Amino acid sequence: MKTSVHILKSMLVAGVLFFSYQPSQAQLWKKIKNKVAQTASDHVVNDAGNATDKTIDKTESAAGNAAKGNGGSSNNDPSSGNNDNSTANASVNSSDNTVATVQTYKNYDFVPGDSIIFESNFTDEQTGEIPSQITLFKGQIDIQQEDGQNVMHFAKGPRDEFSPRMSTTNYMPDQFTIEFDFKNEKAGIEHVAVGFSSDNYYGGESSGILPELSFGYENSSWSLGDVAYPEALHINYDYPMKWHHVAIAVNKNQGKVYLDQYRVQNVNNLSGKASTVYFLVDGYENSFIKNVRIAAGGIDIYKKVTTNAPIIMHGILFDVDKASLQPESMGSINQIYNLMKKQSDLKFEIDGHTDNTGEAAHNLTLSQQRAEAVKAQLVKMGIDNSRLTTKGFGDTKPLSDNSTPEGKANNRRVEFIKI
Numbered sequence: 025m026k027t028s029v030h031i032l033k034s035m036l037v038a039g040v041l042f043f044s045y046q047p048s049q050a051q052l053w054k055k056i057k058n059k060v061a062q063t064a065s066d067h068v069v070n071d072a073g074n075a076t077d078k079t080i081d082k083t084e085s086a087a088g089n090a091a092k093g094n095g096g097s098s099n100n101d102p103s104s105g106n107n108d109n110s111t112a113n114a115s116v117n118s119s120d121n122t123v124a125t126v127q128t129y130k131n132y133d134f135v136p137g138d139s140i141i142f143e144s145n146f147t148d149e150q151t152g153e154i155p156s157q158i159t160l161f162k163g164q165i166d167i168q169q170e171d172g173q174n175v176m177h178f179a180k181g182p183r184d185e186f187s188p189r190m191s192t193t194n195y196m197p198d199q200f201t202i203e204f205d206f207k208n209e210k211a212g213i214e215h216v217a218v219g220f221s222s223d224n225y226y227g228g229e230s231s232g233i234l235p236e237l238s239f240g241y242e243n244s245s246w247s248l249g250d251v252a253y254p255e256a257l258h259i260n261y262d263y264p265m266k267w268h269h270v271a272i273a274v275n276k277n278q279g280k281v282y283l284d285q286y287r288v289q290n291v292n293n294l295s296g297k298a299s300t301v302y303f304l305v306d307g308y309e310n311s312f313i314k315n316v317r318i319a320a321g322g323i324d325i326y327k328k329v330t331t332n333a334p335i336i337m338h339g340i341l342f343d344v345d346k347a348s349l350q351p352e353s354m355g356s357i358n359q360i361y362n363l364m365k366k367q368s369d370l371k372f373e374i375d376g377h378t379d380n381t382g383e384a385a386h387n388l389t390l391s392q393q394r395a396e397a398v399k400a401q402l403v404k405m406g407i408d409n410s411r412l413t414t415k416g417f418g419d420t421k422p423l424s425d426n427s428t429p430e431g432k433a434n435n436r437r438v439e440f441i442k443i
Contacts, residue, residue, distance in 0.1 A: 124269075124284060124285065124351040125351055126349055126351055126353070126354060126401065128285055128351060129285045129351040129352065129353075129354040129355075130354060130358075131285070131354075131358075132282070132285050132351075132352065132354040132355045132358065133287075133355050133358060133359070134201075134271045134273060134280070134282045134287075134339070134352075134355040135201075135273075135322070135323060135337075135339050135355045135356050135359055136201045136203060136271075136317065136319045136338055136339040136355075136356075137199070137200055137201040137319030137320050137321045137322055137323075137338075138319065138320075138321045138322065138323050138336055138338065139319060139320045139321055139434065140317065140318070140319050140338065140430045140433040140434045141190075141195060141196075141200070141318045141319060141320050141430065142157075142188045142190065142301075142316065142317065142318040142430060143316070143317050143318075143429040143430045143432070143433040144157055144176075144188075144314070144315065144316040144317070144429070145157070145429040145432075146167055146173075146174035146175065146176070146314070147173075147174060149167040149174050150167065151166070151167050151168055151169060151174065152166050152167065152168075153166060153167055154166060154167075155167055155176055156189070157188065157189050157429070158176075158186045158187065158188060158189055159186060159187050159188075159189050160184075160185075160186050161185040161186060161187070161302070162182070162183060162184065162185040163178070163179075163181070163182050163183055163184030163185060163186075163305075163307065164178075164179050164181065164182075164184065165177065165178055165184050165186055166179075168312070170312050170314075171267075173314070175312045175313065175314040176312065176313045176314065177310065177311075177312055178305040178307065178310065178311040178312070178313070179307065179310060180307050180308070180309055180310050181307040182307050183304060183305065183306050183307055184304070184305045184307065185302065185303070185304050185305075186302065186303055187300060187301060187302040187303070188301060188316065188318065190300070193222070193299070193300060194299045194300065195299075195300065196220065196297070196298035196299055196300060196301065196318075197320045197321065198275070198276050198297065199274065199275040199276065199320070199321055199322050200273075200274055200298065200318065200319060200320050200321070201271065201272060201273045201274075201317075201318070201319045201322075202218065202270075202271070202272040202301060202316075202317070202318050202319075203269070203270065203271045203272070203315065203316070203317045204269075204270050204303075204313055204314070204315055204316045204317070205267050205268065205269050205270070205313065205314050205315045206267070206268055206270060206311065206312070206313050207265055207266055207267045207268060207311065207312050208264070208265075208308075208309045208310060208311035208312070209264055209265055209309045209310045209311070210261060210264055210308065210309040211241060211259060211260055211261050211263070211264060211309075212258070212259035212260065212263050212264075212266050212268050213239045213259050213268050213270070213283060214239060214240055214241045214259070214308075215239075215305060215306035215307075215308055215309075215311065216238075216239050216303065216304065216305050216306075216311070216313075217236055217237060217238035217239065217303070217304040218236070218237045218238075218272065218301065218302070218303055218304075219236045219237075219301070219302045219303075219304065220233070220234035220236070220298035220299070220300070220301060221233045221234060221296070221298060221299045221300060222299065222300060222302075233296040233297075234274070234294055234295075234296045234297065234298045235247050235294070235295075235296075237272065237281065237289075238304075239270075239283075241259075241260065242260075244281060244283075244288050244289055246279065246281065246289050246291060247279070247291050247293050247294050247295075248289075248291055248293070251288065251289055253283065253286070253288055254286050254288070256286070257283055257284065257286045257288070259283065268283055268284055269282075269283070269284055269352060270282070270283060271352075273322070274294065274298065275322060276294070277292055277293060277294045277295065278291070278292045278294065279291045279292075279294050285351070301318060317433070319338065323335065323336070323337070323359075325359055325360070325363055326363065329363065329367070329370065329442055332442060334375075334439040334440065334441050335360070335439065335440040336423075336437055336438075336439050337356045337360075337437060337438045337439070337440070338433070338434070338436070338437050339352070339353065339355055339356035340353045340356050340357065340398060340437075340438040341353050342394055342397070345390065347390065347393035347394045347396070347397040348397065349397055349398070349401060353401075356438075357398065357401055357402065357405075360372070360402065360440060361402055361405050361406075361407065364402070364407050364411065365406075365407075370411070370442070371410075371411045371412070371413075371442070371443045372411070372412055372413075372440040372441060372442060372443065373412075373413045373414070373415060373440070373441040373443050374395045374398050374399050374412060374413070374414045374415070374438060374439075374440060375391075375395060375414075375415050375416070375417060375438065375439040375440075375441060376390075376391030376392060376393075376394040376395035376398075376414070376415070376416045376417065376438055377391055377417050377418070377419070377421060377422075377435060377436065377437050377438070377439065378390060378391050378418055378419050378435065378436055379419055379422070379426050379431075379432035379433075379435040379436050380419040380422070380426045380432075380435070381426075381432065384418055384419060384420075385418075387418035387419045388416055388417070388418035388420075389416070389418075390416070390418070391416030391417055391418045392414065392415070392416025393416070394416070394438065395414035395415060395416055395438065396414050398414075398438055399412045399413075399414050413443070419435065422435045423435055423437070
């Protein structure tokens with residue numbers, strides 16, 4: 025009798041899913057079949073991590089509290105505080121209120137490139153209009169308000185295809201990183217792809233082209249074909265309208281892909297070279313993208329410390345007009361932490377820098393508070409306080425012209441100076 029009830033329940037769930045959404049019937053049947061096993065696996069993963077997390081929480085959550093204590097202005101209005109060195113709300117789940125933290129990103133090792141090529145900024149864009157920073161190839165894309173900020177909206181319907189608007193058509197180096205935040209109303213990351221050449225876009229595949237990277241319901245696909253997501257990464261129809269942070273790193277034939285705090289691809293068989301970047305979003309549901317960033321190069325901090333050159337970090341991110349660390353900052357912070365653990369005599373001055381948005385005096389204070397927040401996190405992770413000093417420079421030492429989003433992004437940074 026119990027078996028019959030379970031069968032009827034499964035049939036009812038299958039019927040509801042079938043009539044509410046049909047991008048792939050095979051995927052839906054597979055989802056139903058594996059639901060019980062997946063739920064059990066998730067409990068195992070969560071239970072196994074609880075003991076470790078509890079011991080780390082006492083130290084790393086304290087770092088977050090220290091940063092909040094140095095949080096600068098309490099004004100959340102970007103127009104007043106500016107210096108939006110953030111992926112604001114990138115990991116907030118609108119449906120279950122789960123928020124990523126520095127703790128959940130404790131093992132993150134993605135570090136963005138050291139020179140920003142493209143940085144999206146939709147703050148001053150008009151809702152309902154095509155974003156001025158993109159070239160639209162196909163479909164309908166407009167600016168909409170989502171979670172209190174302007175983002176790109178992809179309406180349900182035909183496929184949308186776009187590329188960052190650049191001054192040249194061949195702007196990608198051998199080594200680069202790409203980041204963006206994505207969500208849709210049915211699932212987490214399904215139905216988005218990233219290409220690296222116009223030849224990809226027109227259907228060509230050859231040894232001279234980096235293969236297209238696509239994200240599906242259960243896996244991502246790149247040079248090794250389909251690779252399943254970790255079971256602990258909740259990307260399916262039970263978690264709609266959740267922002268997911270996508271990070272891609274390529275260095276010639278090597279490539280890594282991250283979803284939130286998880287590495288989901290790690291390959292060394294890439295062939296060809298990127299020339300441009302474009303995005304494909306299938307219109308099975310309404311989708312959204314924000315915080316697109318493309319950067320050139322990478323940071324070899326072990327080589328840097330053999331000289332007096334500063335280690336410049338663009339991956340240490342903060343909430344808008346505050347000194348509270350964003351979770352994605354842990355990739356860069358972990359790199360510094362590992363270096364200092366290996367070289368016990370190494371000492372750093374941590375310098376905070378902003379762009380020129382807002383008042384100079386405010387930026388000076390904010391940059392000092394951000395440098396102190398980074399120090400607090402490293403100290404809570406085990407680095408001795410005496411090995412770190414801090415200094416804020418505000419907008420007084422720009423690396424780039426502040427007249428463009430990319431220039432501002434390059435100027436918002438944290439530097440580590442060997443002392």
